[in-house]
Amino acid sequence: MAVMTYAGTDVDVDAEGFLTDASQWNEGVAAEIARAEGIGELTDRHWLVIGVMRREFEEKGAGPAVRALAKVSGVGIAELYQLFPKGPAKEAAKIAGIPKPRGCI
Amino acid sequence: MPKRIVVLGGGTGGTIAANRLRRSLAEEDVDVVVVDRDDDHVYQPGLLFVPFGMSTPSRLVRPRARQLLPGVRFVRSAVDAVDLQAGSVALDDGSTLGYDVLVVASGASLLPGETEGLTGGGWRRSVHTFYDLEGAAALAGAMARFDGGELVVNVADMPIKCPVAPLEFSFLADWWFRRRRVRDRVHLTFVTPLDGAFTKAVCNRELSGLLAAKGVDVVTEFNTGTVDADAGRLVSYDGREVPFDLAVVVPLHGGAPYVGRSPGLGDPLGFVPTDPVTLQARSHPDVFVIGDATDLAASKAGSVAHFEGEVVAHNVARHLQGRPLDAAFDGHANCFIESGFGKALLIDFNDEVEPVPGHFPGPVGLPLLRESRLNHLGKLAFEQLYWHVLLPGRSIPGVPSRMPRSGKLLAVAAAGGEAGRSGAGGR
Structure with a gap:
């Protein structure tokens, strides 16, 4: 656990930089995490995906994995990887201020 | 007028649920109806052995209807959709089946068409799967002909049935x-x-060690975007490539197609959101879910359906009587992992306890998380248990639905896997 400051907002993050309290998030925080991740300026397509991540987290308590994210957002998997090159489920979750999605077995 | 329980799917979970319900509820009180689109019940754990000539497709199939106890009605039809509000199922033959309780047991479907190139020109030639009968049989031919080159075993994405099968x-x-x-x-x-x-630490170390010892390279975090059979390569969504001469791919999985056509029933992948403890569907109190059809984090495996069976049957009976649900599922799974040379490992775990060493189901049982000839014999013997004990909805003597803790070296997991394995084990 650590505290990071993004766009003047203090947020609690885990060892990998995921927010541990989604309510501390705001759009300024998202924009700055995106820059730190090397994504640069967030486009409308990014924001669409971020909105879906937060809505899914609110409804289901967890962010969706890539396939479900593609189906719910209407953004194809290939485009999701263009938007979030290091892995859409993980990177979009980090920028959306929700916990890292867990793979299940 | 008797109440009616409709079970959608006559596979492992549906057959177990229907038979348990038939045994516990009187025929004058409750009709039990099982619906399936065909009459071919496949012993799915046997598919793994077909490519190696250790089993044959014809040996793995028996009629679904014959696995159901007398007093269970079998309806052969595909399902069009479920109407949760009306409490009815529309069948493909045009008829409608009303229910007092619905048990969704329609498993997972393979979706090879959803991965670019997978079912293209190389399909059944240099690109195969062993997750269905036709695929396993075709792969047997390809394996017999293969005598050199790059063989790649690929999981397109999770979730899949039997997550250890690709390792096996x-x-x-x-x-x-x-x-x-x-x-x-x-x-x-x-x-x-x-x-x-x-995914679980202790087991991951053991299985990774086995792969390394057998000279199998591992590529991780690879989300398969394209199977390019002409060039002989898998390409991930993030642009990495793995060359192959023969690719054995586990395709994407989704729920049964009718789930997507039934408003409110499924999630975006067609699995049914399910309470992990009571196994009641989140969409409607009259609906219960068993086996691969759920959206649970528990493995999609026959053992899970078997352990869920007792919980579903108990809670369905309670629900019909208007009483609160009380049976509780703990995520118990149990898998033999065939490792070659006549040996296998055994893992036994639940939502709380990861696979650890020790013995199962108690201190003098089969060795856990360790290669042994006994486990291989256990895996072979399981085929008969499946048809004659599991499907009739009986419990295996000494193997409870809830995961046994006795015999397990739980300290190994508590120590983050660092404690290693004690010689005798089993305390």
């Missing part, structure tokens, strides 16, 4: 090529979307 295939492939004395000409690679061979 890799272990068996090593054994098979050694037996044929061509192993030095075959390069084996295991390509997974996960960040390790298995």
Whole structure:
């Protein structure tokens, strides 16, 4: 656990930089995490995906994995990887201020 | 007028649920109806052995209806959709089946068409799967002809049925090529979307060690975007490539197609959101879910459906009586992991306790998380148990639905896997 400051907002993050309290998030925080991740300026397509991540987290308590994210957002998997090159489920979750999605077995 | 329980799916979970319900509820009180689109019940654990000539498709199939106890009605039809508000199921033959309780047991579907190139020109030639009968049989031919080059075992993405099966295939492939004395000409690679061979720490270390010992390379966090059979390569969504001469791919999985056509029933992948403890569907109190059809984190495996069976049957009966649900599922799973050379490992775990060493189901039982000939014999013997004990909805003597803790070295998991394994084990 650590505290990071993004766009003047203090947020609690885990060892990998995921927010541990989604309510501390705001759009300024998202924009700055995106820059730190090397994504640069967030486009409308990014924001669409971020909105879906937060809505899914609110409804289901967890962010969706890539396939479900593609189906719910209407953004194809290939485009999701263009938007979030290091892995859409993980990177979009980090920028959306929700916990890292867990793979299940 | 008797109440009616409709079970959608006559596979492992549906057959177990229907037979347990039939035994516990009187025929004058409750009708039990099982619906399936065909009459072919496949012993799915046997598919793994077909590519290696250790089993045959015809041996793995029996009529679904014959696995149901007298007093269970079998309706052969595909399902069009479920109407949760009306409490009815529309069948493909145009008829409608009303229910007092619905048990969704329609498993997972393979979706090879959803991965670009997978079912293209290389399908059944250089690109195969062993997750269905036709695929396993075709792969048997390809394996017999293969005597050198790149063999890649790839999981397109999670979730899949029997998450250890691709690992078992890799272990068996090593054994098979050694037996044929061509192993030095075959390069084996295991390509997974996960960040390790298995998600749980102790088991991951054991299985990763086995892969390394058998000379199987591992590529992790690989989400398969394209199967390019012409160029002989898998391409991930983030642009990495793995070359192959023969690709054994576990396709994407989704729920049964009718789930997507039934408003409110499923999630975006067609699995049914389910309470992990009571196994009641989140969409409607009259609906219960068993087996691969759920959206639970528990493995999609026959053992899970078996352990869920007792909980579903109990809670469905309680619900029909208007009483609160009380049976509780703990995520119990139990899998033999075939490792070649006549040996296998056994893992036993639940939502709380990861696979650890020790013995199962108690201190003098089968060795856990360790290669042993006993476990291999256990895996072979399981085929008869499946038809004659599991499907009739009986419990295996000494194997409870809830995961036994006795015999397990739980300290190994508590220590983050650092404690190692004590010699005798089993305390």
